[in-house]
Amino acid sequence: MRQDLDQVFSALADPTRRAILTMLLEDDMAVTDVAEPFEMSLAAISKHLTVLMQAGLISQEKRGRVKWCKLEPDALKDASVWMQGFGQFEPVNLDAFERFLAAELPEQPDATATATATTATTGDDRP
Amino acid sequence: MRQDLDQVFSALADPTRRAILTMLLEDDMAVTDVAEPFEMSLAAISKHLTVLMQAGLISQEKRGRVKWCKLEPDALKDASVWMQGFGQFEPVNLDAFERFLAAELPEQPDATATATATTATTGDDRP
């Protein structure tokens, strides 16, 4: 269990990986589409996705030649409990969360629209 | 701000550092006393404390020749908001947190008693 926390927290420590999770909050995505907004090789993103997988933060399912990535928010539960125990923080402030989303997505003024559009452009592989 | 999250999450990714935070939940502690339960050099603990400092998770104050370490749980606020946004988890389950505490403290069957006792043995330096 402390092993789990190690993996979850260190997965979250990288801004690229947090941005990926944020993108997946919108919708499931193919590996190539996840990689698209980053200035980084596909192989690098593939490694990041492996880290997120091993931490249990996402799952991956191959359909055809496309591998779909899905957010698994339950993996954050233990870590969230751990953290909140320290402060007994007031109830979640969703406005604050919205600000994080805006701050962490890779560039792009309107992240929501773009993410959806990107998925759509190559959506032909989906059953 | 994403810089802050980087530092907070990567600070939390190490079990030694999480254990230190857990100990400090009990009470403020001198560096030497923090180091005592770990099988690791004092210098190593000193480095861990520096990491926790830079993440804002603790503060340190030197009184005499003793440097006191104090938990700063507010630093967890942003990170906690970030995480909870993903799952909208139900209110904190304090029992679950207690289990984490037990699991993460360095060995010792009765962590609570020992931590307090350790502080007391060298408590002579406190004003």
Add this chain to the structure above:
DNA sequence: CTGATCGTCAACCAAATGGTTGAATAAGGG
């Protein structure tokens, strides 16, 4: 079958991390 696309693997690299030891600084106590 052939060719393009999707994704990972392998080898490599630079930088960061987590630990060690030994010396150095700072402050208190006799």
Add this chain to the structure above:
DNA sequence: CCCTTATTCAACCATTTGGTTGACGATCAG
């Protein structure tokens, strides 16, 4: 003043991390 205690600093080391490139196995399209 000298000795002990408290803590950090500096140099070093092994391992991990985050990235690159190029080759490769799978899968789909024509």
